[in-house]
Amino acid sequence: MKSTPPLTQIPADADARKAVGPVICYPVDSLPRVDIAAYRQVRDHLDLVDTVIAAPRDAVTWHVPAGHFFRIICSEGPQVGDLNLFNARDLSERFYSGKTRALNGTHLGVGDQLFSTFPAMRPMATITHDALDWYGFDEFGGAVHDVIGTRCDPYTHNLLSNGGQYHHCCHSNLTRAFAEASGKSLEEAEPFIHDVLNVFMCTGFTRDTGQYFMKASPVRPGDYLEFFAEIDLLGALSACPGGDCGTEHSSDNIACYPLVVEIYKPASLPVGWVAPRVNGYDRSHGA
């Protein structure tokens, strides 16, 4: 929080210091980009191999082999989904929301890749279609599919609601679903749950105070976000208790709808595609 007015003396050259232009932290021209046209070409021949459904205020898991696609589909009404991804062969390798944000920006779209945690740090999935790609950034600075929020959780709710207990936040939904899929207890499973990709959620930061905001998702039934699995994945998706996240979350007050996940096998792999290897850093850390 910024103090207004500032507690400190404003320096004489304050305007000049503030006028310095920003520099992109990670220039995208040095980030290897996939040939998205090659990925999209194989979408013409897809066989549906599995369908799972995240019930309202609950989560679901699914497996998708490397080289397959999966779609997260808005089914009955505007609904936000909180997505976790794991390497199905090593659950310690998980989606790294913060680094994905640093590399791709605050909101993801077609051609962006979802990176995994250290030390593997490699693309886990590539976004190949987005029915909301028309949205861009709105007049408030809002956009869809963010990697800036974390996931709604009962701890923050408890902190902000004077000790409230709510059990169907995305964090808890993902914990229950992951525990069931992995055979772990709830206590063992919980630390595996990580910051999410907020699918269909429309968010941004207020320009005056820099606060995280949400607004009703523009998603409508039939819209979907599609991914290509770069490695064998275990996915977990929670249908957020906030529904379209237009008013509140962490409660049972809002209309909430199921989300459908479809897994597809393509007839062929994208031309030139190779499964990403783990990161090339040698891990000696200067020792």
Ligand SMILES: [Zn+2]
């Ligand atoms: Zn949520």
